[in-house]
Amino acid sequence: MTDKMETECPECGSRVRFTLDDVAKQRTVRCSRGHLVKLHDEGGGARKASKALSDLDMALKRFGK
Numbered sequence: 568m569t570d571k572m573e574t575e576c577p578e579c580g581s582r583v584r585f586t587l588d589d590v591a592k593q594r595t596v597r598c599s600r601g602h603l604v605k606l607h608d609e610g611g612g613a614r615k616a617s618k619a620l621s622d623l624d625m626a627l628k629r630f631g632k
């Protein structure tokens with residue numbers, strides 16, 4: 568899983584980069600100024616999306632490129 572996403576740091580508004588996987592695992596990420604931003608997977612949606620994407624990835628690999 569390497570889908571990069573971005574949000575704004577609630578403290579300073581600088582960019583915070585994270586992946587869907589980070590949300591799925593509810594990791595704490597750091598903004599460029601070092602503030603900690605806790606990611607919340609509301610309703611488990613990211614976890615499902617993460618799984619769906621990896622399933623899709625598998626399916627695509629099976630197709631053989």
Ligand SMILES: [Zn+2]
Pocket residue numbers: 576577578579580581598599600601602
């Ligand atoms: Zn910040």
